[in-house]
Amino acid sequence: xxxxxxxxxxxxxxxxxxxxxxxxxxxxxxxxxxxxxxxxxxxxxxxxxxxxxxxxxxxxxxxxxxxxxxxxxxxxxxxxxxxxxxxxxxxxxxxxxxxxxxxxxxxxxxxxxxxxxxxxxxxxxxxxxxxxxxxxxxxxxxxxxxxxxxxxxxxxxxxxxxxxxxxxxxxxxxxxxxxxx
Amino acid sequence: xxxxxxxxxxxxxxxxxxxxxxxxxxxxxxxxxxxxxxxxxxxxxxxxxxxxxxxxxxxxxxxxxxxxxxxxxxxxxxxxxxxxxxxxxxxxxxxxxxxxxxxxxxxxxxxxxxxxxxxxxxxxxxxxxxxxxxxxxxxxxxxxxxxxxxxxxxxxxxxxxxxxxxxxxxxxxxxxxxxxxxxxxxxxxxxxxxxxxxxxxxxxxxxxxxxxxx
Numbered sequence: 001x002x003x004x005x006x007x008x009x010x011x012x013x014x015x016x017x018x019x020x021x022x023x024x025x026x027x028x029x030x031x032x033x034x035x036x037x038x039x040x041x042x043x044x045x046x047x048x049x050x051x052x053x054x055x056x057x058x059x060x061x062x063x064x065x066x067x068x069x070x071x072x073x074x075x076x077x078x079x080x081x082x083x084x085x086x087x088x089x090x091x092x093x094x095x096x097x098x099x100x101x102x103x104x105x106x107x108x109x110x111x112x113x114x115x116x117x118x119x120x121x122x123x124x125x126x127x128x129x130x131x132x133x134x135x136x137x138x139x140x141x142x143x144x145x146x147x148x149x150x151x152x153x154x155x156x157x158x159x160x161x162x163x164x165x166x167x168x169x170x171x172x173x174x175x176x177x178x179x180x181x
Numbered sequence: 182x183x184x185x186x187x188x189x190x191x192x193x194x195x196x197x198x199x200x201x202x203x204x205x206x207x208x209x210x211x212x213x214x215x216x217x218x219x220x221x222x223x224x225x226x227x228x229x230x231x232x233x234x235x236x237x238x239x240x241x242x243x244x245x246x247x248x249x250x251x252x253x254x255x256x257x258x259x260x261x262x263x264x265x266x267x268x269x270x271x272x273x274x275x276x277x278x279x280x281x282x283x284x285x286x287x288x289x290x291x292x293x294x295x296x297x298x299x300x301x302x303x304x305x306x307x308x309x310x311x312x313x314x315x316x317x318x319x320x321x322x323x324x325x326x327x328x329x330x331x332x333x334x335x336x337x338x339x340x341x342x343x344x345x346x347x348x349x350x351x352x353x354x355x356x357x358x359x360x361x362x363x364x365x366x367x368x369x370x371x372x373x374x375x376x377x378x379x380x381x382x383x384x385x386x387x388x389x390x391x392x393x394x395x
Contacts, residue, residue, distance in 0.1 A: 019210070022210055026204055026209065027204060030201060030209075031201050034199060034201030034202075035198065035201065036199070038199045040202065040205075043201065044205070044208075044209060047204070047209055048209060048212045048216055051209075051213045052213060052216055053343070055217065057347060059369070059372070060347060060348070060369045062366070062369075064354075065354075073350065077346065080325075081328060081329060085329075115194045115197065118191065118194050118195060118198075119195075119197075119198050119199075122195065137187065137192060137195055138195055138196050138198050148354055151318060151321045151349070151350035152318065152353075161185075162185050165186070165187055168187070168191075172191075
């Protein structure tokens with residue numbers, strides 16, 4: 001079934017087509033939401049919300065991008081909204097043990113490996129940088145696709161990626177100095 | 182390949198960032214099907230009914246906005262979780278939007294209405310406004326900020342903001358020679374009644390104010 005036929009059947013109320021659309025894109029949506037969420041509970045919530053919006057808005061899909069890119073834009077939007085909500089909650093819930101170290105986490109453990117440090121540095125990137133970095137360098141989307149997902153130009157996406165990589169290099173350089181590498 | 186790219190080894194490590202497991206497909210589908218049975222809360226008329234009472238308050242919009250911004254910069258006391266794992270919860274997580282926040286939301290919706298009305302008129306006349314994508318991007322950014330604000334999480338406003346987010350993203354991506362895309366967008370605007378819904382929550386006048394629950 002072509003993408004066009006699938007959309008037409010979903011819009012006509014064909015429940016089998018709805019399931020086909022879901023099956024075709026659930027892996028993509030799950031991967032994207034999981035990359036942003038970092039846990040299955042939130043990824044499941046965001047995947048659910050993404051498909052609810054997809055089915056609600058499918059009639060607005062113009063067809064000038066791939067359906068997967070359009071669905072991806074909704075998944076990104078849902079994920080970023082969820083991250084912002086989670087950030088607010090974390091800011092209000094401070095474990096008593098960590099209270100003294102909220103502003104400054106202190107010296108890094110010397111045995112922390114590069115992967116852990118890199119992943120932590122990605123977590124700490126600003127939202128725009130992190131989004132583009134995850135979508136481009138981790139998930140492999142093109143700048144044109146990322147631009148369509150985020151509502152920015154491909155040039156903006158490239159600039160954001162450049163800055164994200166710069167920030168990561170800075171973080172890793174600081175890590176190397178701390179561990180004496 | 183450019184010299185901007187990360188070291189290949191780092192890129193490989195980065196790809197393990199938040200490595201997703203297999204999706205629980207059937208469980209997720211069941212959740213989606215269940216959630217779709219719940220109807221979306223529609224916009225209601227109280228916005229319009231209370232406008233006469235709110236117009237005087239709009240005169241003080243600037244002062245209140247400054248006050249609201251000051252309030253928003255003061256964070257609530259953090260919640261302390263002890264070793265026992267017991268967490269003491271503070272006030273509700275999502276505060277009701279303040280008057281100033283409703284003013285800000287109303288002002289933004291008013292701008293979007295003006296923009297979309299102009300865009301639709303241009304599109305119907307066959308003219309292509311090259312400024313539209315840039316303006317749409319600016320409004321899109323503000324819409325996303327509002328979606329994350331207490332005003333944007335209002336059950337009556339959120340669906341409208343989500344629709345606006347989508348249509349603004351579409352306009353933001355318009356190529357220089359849009360042609361058929363313009364027709365598709367304006368058709369979508371008409372079919373979903375987006376501009377009519379905007380007008381139902383944005384009053385005429387210089388200082389649009391949205392009404393809250395309280």
